[in-house]
Amino acid sequence: MLGDPTPGEPWARPGVAGGYVVAVPPRSRIDLDALAAIDVHVHVQADLHGHLALDDELAAAAAKYFKGDPYDPTVPQIAADYRALNMAAVIFTVDAEAATGQAALSNEEIAAAAAEHPDVLIPFGSIDPHRGVAGVRAARRLVEDHGVRGFKFHPSLQDFVPHDRAAYPLYEQLQDLGVPALFHTGQTGIGSGLPGGRGIKLRYSDPMLLDDVAADFPDLTIIMAHPSVPWQDSAIAVAQHKANVYIDLSGWSPKYFPPQLVHAANTLLKEKVLFGSDYPLIRPERWIRDFEALEIRDEVRPLIMKQNAVRALGL
Numbered sequence: 362m363l364g365d366p367t368p369g370e371p372w373a374r375p376g377v378a379g380g381y382v383v384a385v386p387p388r389s390r391i392d393l394d395a396l397a398a399i400d401v402h403v404h405v406q407a408d409l410h411g412h413l414a415l416d417d418e419l420a421a422a423a424a425k426y427f428k429g430d431p432y433d434p435t436v437p438q439i440a441a442d443y444r445a446l447n448m449a450a451v452i453f454t455v456d457a458e459a460a461t462g463q464a465a466l467s468n469e470e471i472a473a474a475a476a477e478h479p480d481v482l483i484p485f486g487s488i489d490p491h492r493g494v495a496g497v498r499a500a501r502r503l504v505e506d507h508g509v510r511g512f513k514f515h516p517s518l519q520d521f522v523p524h525d526r527a528a529y530p531l532y533e534q535l536q537d538l539g540v541p542a543l544f545h546t547g548q549t550g551i552g553s554g555l556p557g558g559r560g561i562k563l564r565y566s567d568p569m570l571l572d573d574v575a576a577d578f579p580d581l582t583i584i585m586a587h588p589s590v591p592w593q594d595s596a597i598a599v600a601q602h603k604a605n606v607y608i609d610l611s612g613w614s615p616k617y618f619p620p621q622l623v624h625a626a627n628t629l630l631k632e633k634v635l636f637g638s639d640y641p642l643i644r645p646e647r648w649i650r651d652f653e654a655l656e657i658r659d660e661v662r663p664l665i666m667k668q669n670a671v672r673a674l675g676l
Contacts, residue, residue, distance in 0.1 A: 390479035391676065396449055399483075399670040400645055401543070402586055402611035402637030403443075403450040406433040408466050409474075432641040436474035436482070439640070443481045446645060451637075451674070453485035453513040453543075456492075460520035460560075465489070468499075472507040483674065485511040485543065490521045490528040497534045504538045510674065511535075515545040516565035523565070524573035532578050541582035541673060543609070544571055546596060547589035550612075550642065568596040575603040582673055586637065587612035593619045600633050601625075607673050610665070611637030615652040623655060631661045635670045 434442065436452065443450045452475060456465035468486040475484035486509040488496040503509040512535060516523050523544060535542055546568040551561060568589045575583050584607045589596035600606045608630065610618070626634045636652075638645040657665070670676070 391449055391483075392480070393667075393671060393676060395447070396667060397447045398636055398645075398649075398666040399449045399451070399674070399676075400443070400611075400638050400640065401451045401584065401609050401635045401670050401674070403439060403452045403640045404642070405436055405439065405452050405454045405466060405471055406641060407435050408470055409435055409437075412464065412466060434641055436471060437478070440475075440478035440481050442640075443645075444478075448645065449481050449483060450640070451483045451485055451511070451543075454487050455513060455515045455518060456487040456489040457515065457518045457520075459489050459491040460518065468503055468509065469507055472503065472509050476508060483510050483676075485509060485513050487513045488531060489519055490514070490525070490531055491519070493527075494530070497530050500531060500534050501538065504540055509540070511541040511543060513543045513545075515549075515551075516570070517545065517549050517561045517563055518551055520560075520562070521565065523570045529577070532574060532581055536578045536581040539580075539675070541584055541675075543584040543586055545587065546571070546585045547587050547592060547612075567592050568599055571606070572599045572603070575599065575606050579603075579605055581605060582675075583607070584609055584635065584673060587639075588618055588622055590619065593622055597621060597625045597630065601629055607633050607635055607669065609635040609637035611639040611648075612643065614643065615648065615655045618655065623657070626665065627656075627658050627661055631658075631664055632669055632672075634665050635673060636666045 439450060439452055452471065454466040454468070454471060456468070457463065458465045465487065472484040472486070475482040486500065486503040488500050490496065492499065500512065514523070521528060532542065546566050548563065549561065549566065568585050569592065571583060571585060574581070582605050585596050585600065586609050588610065596608055600608050638648045
């Protein structure tokens with residue numbers, strides 16, 4: 362585990378081989394009224410042992426796509442960055458080991474590290490659907506024993522079709538646990554420009570594939586990540602039709618948002634759209650600077666920046 366939680370916290374207990382297990386999510390530590398915003402899309406790119414979430418080729422392709430300097434923050438660095446901004450952050454890695462061969466960062470270590478910063482960090486886990494029954498059991502342990510508050514999926518990177526019935530036992534578990542599922546949708550910078558895109562299939566991230574999941578699991582909160590280019594109209598239709606579906610705005614500078622997404626965020630989806638940056642590939646400072654220039658109604662801005670996330674995340 363990454364360090365120890367704050368001494369005396371009632372939600373932490375000793376675990377095996379040292380470290381700690383978070384027995385109850387530290388929900389009360391986030392002062393929602395004091396926060397300027399909640400970023401629902403923040404990647405943990407490195408652990409404290411020097412392991413990275415992506416191999417060198419995929420990381421370089423993503424950095425080139427986003428035109429940013431390489432930055433692989435650990436959980437304590439993320440906490441410091443967001444505390445300085447007076448924001449909370451939903452943090453996660455992506456378990457895509459079956460498809461990429463890259464060993465996943467530890468969900469348990471991320472959760473334990475987040476427990477040291479409960480004023481700003483909300484830990485999500487990531488389970489590769491290819492793990493089958495073992496993955497289903499792992500999801501329950503992560504929530505019940507480690508304080509994980511939701512799960513991140515990347516269908517293209519994890520090489521699975523979201524509405525594949527083989528993934529349904531995992532979704533059923535998340536629905537039973539009452540935690541949201543965050544799905545990558547649309548184009549991805551991972552593999553961009555590489556021969557064959559490194560085998561990564563964009564069509565697996567068509568948001569219309571999540572319509573089946575939302576219909577079959579009506580009590581599962583689903584967050585569709587990113588402007589879903591080239592399927593933006595599909596994402597808007599699904600979010601409008603399914604009460605349990607939200608859209609996060611991460612992964613794109615707001616100045617590049619499709620016009621129909623801006624219109625929907627101002628009107629029929631004003632309570633269904635969430636602030637997300639895609640940190641560290643897009644920093645929240647840059648995202649907010651560009652968002653401020655966008656034609657978003659004054660009464661809608663606080664919904665997008667914080668209030669919708671409070672409801673979607675069950676904070």
